[in-house]
Amino acid sequence: MSNKENTSEEIDLGQLFKMIGDGFKKLFNLIGNIFKGIFHALVLFLQYIRAHFIKFAIAGLVGVGIGWYWDSVSDPIYRSNMVVEPNFNSVQQLYNNIEFYNDLAKEKEFQSLAEALGVEQELASTIKKFKIESFSDQTQRIKQFSDFISQLDTISQQKVDYEDYLKNFNDINSRFHKITVEATNPTVAKKSQRSIIRSIETNEYFQLQKKINELNLSVQDSVLTSQIKEVDSLQGFVKKLKLLEANKAESSTSISMGEGKSDENLEIQLLNQASRFKAEIVALNKERAKTQNTINIISEFPQKGVRVNEFFRKKKVLLPILLIGLVLITLSLLSLNSFLKTYSNTKA
Structure with a gap:
């Protein structure tokens, strides 16, 4: 019986x-067939490229010729941050x-742009692009999270963690922001700086907020x-009492505030x-310096922008990439059309 069971198990x-x-x-x-299919498709693509290489x-x-000429006659672009x-x-x-x-720059409304930036229309017409983005790193986000939690x-502190905070973090939550101007004139950004800042500072709501903040700090x-x-x-009062106690230590009518340890504890307190009050004043002075302006300029626009020379x-x-892509799409459509015609004739 056991031999049959062993045989069955085997x-x-x-x-x-x-x-x-x-x-x-x-x-x-399956894996081999996948690799074979990829290799086959690659070979077919290379054969296709070789057939139309010229x-x-x-x-x-x-594309290189037209692009080189276009670059040579185009005005250089300068970037300022x-x-x-x-x-x-x-x-x-x-x-x-x-x-x-x-x-305004995209729509070429240069007169309106010049009025908004406080520059000549000729200068405004050289502006190609405005951009703003957050400027923060991991350290700044951790500090902002710490300030938020405090x-x-x-109860609320226990319900919020750093991951939840990051999920709801966006550009507007950042402390610092970078404004970028691209123009064919290298100095237009610097000349526009004052108007960009004043457009915020002259806002009545922010002026009221600034005034209230100054009153609160005062x-x-x-x-x-x-x-x-x-x-x-x-x-000073405690010191005077200690002096009186020292001078009249043996007098039964001496003024006493208790044991020496109590006096020392009171002085330490x-x-x-x-020290805490002085630290709060230091923090208050820092806050006053930080909120002195509606917009604090951490790094100004340079006197002249840096020429954009990205590859x-x-x-x-x-242009060569674009033209080669167009040729590839055109030839592919022609090949597909020929295949469909052949396929239709075969079925017929």
Whole structure:
């Protein structure tokens, strides 16, 4: 009986191993067929390129020639960057203004653009593009997340993590933003800088926010200064009491505030409180400096922009690629048309 069971188990195991082997064989054959198909398609494509190589070469040479001439007669493009830090939630207005300038440049509304930027129309006509984007790295985002968390209550802090914060993070949430101007005149960006900033600063809403912020900071500064004076008075009072206690240590009518340790603890507490108030004043001064302007300029536009010399923006590079692509599409459509005609005749 046991011999039959062993034989049956050996047969089952043999069938199992055979099935596994067949499965691997099919998998390897499938992978091999895929690679063969890719190789075959590559060979056909290379044969197709070889058959029409002269056409592609002519298209490429024509594109290089036209592109080189186009580059030589075109005015060079200069790029200027400025990094700013908007305050009082003015970043959305800044983005809207930059998009408005860019639309005017695209539509060639140079008179309106010149009026908006406070420059001559001739200078405004040299502007090709306006762009604004966030300017932040991982360190800045972590710091912004820390500042955001510190403003929440304990329960809300437990419900928000860094990953959730990043999912809802967009360009407007960034602290710094980079404004880019591309123009054929290298100085137009610098001449437009003041008007770009003033377009935000002259906004009545932001002016009101700035005024309220200054009043709030002044009130906080007065309160902290008053509290520091009170702490200084208490420290002087404690010192006088200690002197009285030292002079009348043996008198039964001496004024006492308790044990020496209590006096020391009180002095330490007053010193710590004074240090905290002074630290708050330092932070207040930093906040006052940061919010002195509606838009803080971190890095101004340079006096002259940098010439744009990117490889894939050159016409002598783009045109050959474009013409070769057009030739490839045209020949492919012709080949497809011939195949369809042959296929139709065969079926008929």
